[in-house]
Amino acid sequence: MRPTIRDVASKAGVSIATVSRALRDPQIVSKETQSKVALAAQELDYVPNHLGRQLAERRHAANGIVFPDLSGPYFAEVVLGYEAVAAELGRSVLLLSTRGRESAAAMVHDLAARTDGLVVLGRTVPDDALHSLVRRGVPLVLLARTPLAEIDSLNAENRQTARALAAHLTAAGAGAITFVGDPDLSPDIAERLEGLEAGAGGATVTVTRTPELDEGSGQRAGDAVVASGRLPDAFACANDELALGLMTTLRAGGVRVPDDVLVSGWDDVMAARYAGLTTVRQPMRDLGATAARMLDELIRGQRTEPRHEVLATELIIRTSTTSTTGTTSTT
Amino acid sequence: MRPTIRDVASKAGVSIATVSRALRDPQIVSKETQSKVALAAQELDYVPNHLGRQLAERRHAANGIVFPDLSGPYFAEVVLGYEAVAAELGRSVLLLSTRGRESAAAMVHDLAARTDGLVVLGRTVPDDALHSLVRRGVPLVLLARTPLAEIDSLNAENRQTARALAAHLTAAGAGAITFVGDPDLSPDIAERLEGLEAGAGGATVTVTRTPELDEGSGQRAGDAVVASGRLPDAFACANDELALGLMTTLRAGGVRVPDDVLVSGWDDVMAARYAGLTTVRQPMRDLGATAARMLDELIRGQRTEPRHEVLATELIIRTSTTSTTGTTSTT
DNA sequence: TTGAAAGCGCTAACAA
DNA sequence: TTGTTAGCGCTTTCAA
Numbered sequence: 001m002r003p004t005i006r007d008v009a010s011k012a013g014v015s016i017a018t019v020s021r022a023l024r025d026p027q028i029v030s031k032e033t034q035s036k037v038a039l040a041a042q043e044l045d046y047v048p049n050h051l052g053r054q055l056a057e058r059r060h061a062a063n064g065i066v067f068p069d070l071s072g073p074y075f076a077e078v079v080l081g082y083e084a085v086a087a088e089l090g091r092s093v094l095l096l097s098t099r100g101r102e103s104a105a106a107m108v109h110d111l112a113a114r115t116d117g118l119v120v121l122g123r124t125v126p127d128d129a130l131h132s133l134v135r136r137g138v139p140l141v142l143l144a145r146t147p148l149a150e151i152d153s154l155n156a157e158n159r160q161t162a163r164a165l166a167a168h169l170t171a172a173g174a175g176a177i178t179f180v181g182d183p184d185l186s187p188d189i190a191e192r193l194e195g196l197e198a199g200a201g202g203a204t205v206t207v208t209r210t211p212e213l214d215e216g217s218g219q220r221a222g223d224a225v226v227a228s229g230r231l232p233d234a235f236a237c238a239n240d241e242l243a244l245g246l247m248t249t250l251r252a253g254g255v256r257v258p259d260d261v262l263v264s265g266w267d268d269v270m271a272a273r274y275a276g277l278t279t280v281r282q283p284m285r286d287l288g289a290t291a292a293r294m295l296d297e298l299i300r301g302q303r304t305e306p307r308h309e310v311l312a313t314e315l316i317i318r319t320s321t322t323s324t325t326g327t328t329s330t331t
Numbered sequence: 332m333r334p335t336i337r338d339v340a341s342k343a344g345v346s347i348a349t350v351s352r353a354l355r356d357p358q359i360v361s362k363e364t365q366s367k368v369a370l371a372a373q374e375l376d377y378v379p380n381h382l383g384r385q386l387a388e389r390r391h392a393a394n395g396i397v398f399p400d401l402s403g404p405y406f407a408e409v410v411l412g413y414e415a416v417a418a419e420l421g422r423s424v425l426l427l428s429t430r431g432r433e434s435a436a437a438m439v440h441d442l443a444a445r446t447d448g449l450v451v452l453g454r455t456v457p458d459d460a461l462h463s464l465v466r467r468g469v470p471l472v473l474l475a476r477t478p479l480a481e482i483d484s485l486n487a488e489n490r491q492t493a494r495a496l497a498a499h500l501t502a503a504g505a506g507a508i509t510f511v512g513d514p515d516l517s518p519d520i521a522e523r524l525e526g527l528e529a530g531a532g533g534a535t536v537t538v539t540r541t542p543e544l545d546e547g548s549g550q551r552a553g554d555a556v557v558a559s560g561r562l563p564d565a566f567a568c569a570n571d572e573l574a575l576g577l578m579t580t581l582r583a584g585g586v587r588v589p590d591d592v593l594v595s596g597w598d599d600v601m602a603a604r605y606a607g608l609t610t611v612r613q614p615m616r617d618l619g620a621t622a623a624r625m626l627d628e629l630i631r632g633q634r635t636e637p638r639h640e641v642l643a644t645e646l647i648i649r650t651s652t653t654s655t656t657g658t659t660s661t662t
Numbered sequence: 663t664t665g666a667a668a669g670c671g672c673t674a675a676c677a678a
Numbered sequence: 679t680t681g682t683t684a685g686c687g688c689t690t691t692c693a694a
Contacts, residue, residue: 004687015665020689030663050445052687055382055670076407083426095414095424114381244605274575274606335671346681351673361679383671386686
């Protein structure tokens with residue numbers, strides 16, 4: 001059995017209250033007591049039990065982060081930025097992916113019950129579940145999700161940069177742009193489409209909906225395009241993975257990118273750099289880090305008014321020659 | 332204040348023990364009691380406090396995962412695989428990155444104190460800290476780390492596939508191979524180098540050490556090569572990010588890859604596909620998932636003998652024409 | 663400066 | 679089937 005505060009107390013010949021004091025604030029006990037306790041704790045290899053401590057303190061010193069089905073580089077980066085700041089603030093991070101789980105709302109409630117607050121990404125949790133969390137007094141920050149007036153939100157700028165992207169595409173001669181991705185999937189995507197339309201000027205914008213935001217969906221979209229034999233001047237995709245899948249399939253189908261058609265993504269994941277993909281860079285780590293800070297303010301009760309933040313994004317224009325890739329696999 | 336079990340009990344007109352029973356196993360109370368309790372809980376919007384529950388049960392229903400400075404796609408994938416299985420097993424996941432923190436050992440001990448068991452990746456934690464965890468009875472699985480006889484370990488196969496890689500490179504005419512990466516950084520890397528040497532046949536293998544495993548280190552290695560003007564026949568890099576950074580810099584310096592020199596990586600991250608990089612695929616998700624299962628066995632006490640697992644890896648040969656990429660950025 | 667004692671919210675004997 | 683009660687390991691009044 002692990003030693004408890006009682007073991008340390010009896011070994012040091014003091015009360016458990018004194019052990020507690022000596023360990024959490026050595027100043028407030030006598031020097032002698034302090035060293036007796038320290039020695040006893042050392043010898044017993046004593047580590048305070050967090051559950052007991054937290055139960056008494058009525059706090060968890062832990063934050064949760066909830067992210068959706070979509071895995072991929074974007075979420076990984078956000079989580080890393082979040083963890084870094086949380087650790088700095090002395091908080092552990094509890095991870096929850098709602099990927100393909102029906103019981104998302106229940107799981108999130110459960111997570112809330114073991115943390116001091118939650119960051120919720122994207123469309124992982126229905127609005128009513130969020131409101132019920134708020135009613136329960138759970139500090140909450142929404143990340144990349146439609147802001148709700150009374151709940152903190154953090155987003156990356158979409159519309160403005162999407163306009164810039166549209167301007168870039170039309171300047172490159174695109175008179176017909178196809179947006180790939182479903183604006184109903186997330187507010188981020190809807191905003192990107194809106195910005196694109198707003199910035200397209202005389203160019204036409206049509207929408208090809210995809211069920212997911214992954215490479216596979218991009219590939220299937222590409223298959224359809226190749227089969228139809230009809231190309232727009234540019235594809236503006238809702239994210240990089242979609243764009244990369246699309247581009248690959250187009251090239252495999254004999255379409256030259258960017259000579260025959262332009263393709264752009266969104267996020268600027270690592271693969272986008274190596275694929276020479278024009279895209280929009282989101283400050284992914286910074287999103288995670290900022291969310292952690294906002295949540296901390298809420299948890300400490302330093303703020304009661306909701307904050308709504310938008311971080312800047314950046315258009316990244318890349319030009320690459322067509323590259324052909326072959327793959328062989330051997331175990 | 333959040334309602335407690337006592338609030339529910341008094342509202343339902345039963346004892347707290349009955350509430351506890353009704354909520355955790357509805358079968359064992361009378362139908363009538365069950366519905367009274369359910370109703371009261373519902374009306375109060377009662378959610379059991381995990382701390383109280385866990386303190387009484389003496390378990391956390393949470394696992395930790397510790398990963399090193401190296402972020403990047405590899406770790407993200409492992410974590411996702413881990414979380415998926417942990418959630419399936421009814422456990423939450425606590426995340427800890429030791430990235431650039433001196434107090435790693437202390438943080439890991441702290442994490443251990445709030446979880447039922449830990450998966451430790453790579454060289455994040457010194458051996459003595461691991462042994463002290465074992466002494467404390469913390470269930471432990473080492474992932475991508477030198478196995479210690481008495482502790483569970485899980486690794487991806489290195490030597491054999493590295494031999495296959497060497498065979499591929501020499502078959503392609505490489506008589507001089509430079510290994511890029513520091514075998515002292517991790518046992519994985521050391522094994523890759525050993526396998527490469529073992530499979531190189533008559534080819535010579537030299538080693539260029541890099542301080543990190545990231546793109547920046549690869550670029551700096553590339554700069555040095557370009558400056559020296561001397562090329563081996565092939566660069567076998569310790570991981571993909573290194574290889575991608577190196578390849579980019581070589582190409583920028585006028586070296587044609589793969590015409591002038593072959594470059595290979597390790598991991599098969601997404602960017603490797605788009606860069607046309609020859610590499611070795613690791614089952615990253617599966618590593619995370621398997622680690623979670625092994626840890627669960629330990630936590631449940633289903634097994635006392637340590638298990639040492641090695642998952643298969645796969646050589647992925649890609650051929651790509653040189654592609655030139657230009658980047659412009661606009662905010 | 664220290665100790666005694668009352669909880670924090672819950673589970674699990676044990677009794678009824 | 680239900681209630682009583684004694685903890686789980688810790689913090690924190692309140693007294694001494």
